[in-house]
Amino acid sequence: MIKIKAIIFCWDFIFSLIISLFLLFILKGNLNGTFLKDIYNTGVxxxxxxxxxxxxxxxxxxxxxxxxxxxxxxEDNDFINLLHNFRYSLKVTFITLIITIFLYTYTNYNIIKNNNYVQIKYIPIIFSFVFFYSLFTIFNSALDSIKFVENMVRYIKNKFIS
Structure with a gap:
């Protein structure tokens, strides 16, 4: 089981939080729904x-x-840890994708009802957090994959050369 403390104090969570806090301070008031719909579409x-x-x-x-x-x-639980990291990244990405599809659909629906639809800034800030967190967890999993393949190549090389 992944510990909450390990998640919160990891670089991917902290960077996502920093990006979201930055947006919190630079975004003022409500945001144009059409603009946000395009952002959510890009996210999807x-x-x-x-x-x-x-x-x-x-x-x-x-x-x-x-x-x-x-x-x-x-021997060091490396393979199980790799699979746990992949499972966690998969869950984060899936949940983020569902949230993003919902935000896109919700925003598009409201634009159809009201061409001048605006959204409070907190919704895209939450989106930015989950989106970047998902990207960073996938990046971590990609790095883990590369490390796995490098170790496997080294293992095979040593096995057949020795």
Whole structure:
């Protein structure tokens, strides 16, 4: 189970919070709904693409393992930790994608009802937090994937050269 303290004091959470706090101070009043709809649409697009790439990366990791290599990784719980990080990133990204789709649909619906629709600044600030947090967790998982592949290459190289 991932500990709350480990999540809050991790760089991805802190950077997302800093971005959101920055937006809190620079955004004034209500924001144009059409502008926000475009932002949310971009968020849906980016998260959908990343979600797909994320699954592909996970499939590569799962399909490329070697039993001896996994046993070696499990001595320090590295493989289980890798899978936990992927699971956590997947959940964060999925929840963020659902939130973003909802915000896009909600904003678009209100624009249709009222062409001059505006949204209070707190909604896009919350969106920015979850969006950037999701991006950063995916980035962390990508780095973990690269490290996994590097270690596997090193292991195979040592196994066949030795």
């Amino acid at each position: 697009t980016v998260l959908s693409i990343l979600f797909t790439i994320f699954f592909a990366a996970l499939a590569i990791i799962i399909s490329s393992w070697n039993d001896d290599f996994i046993k070696l990784l499990e």
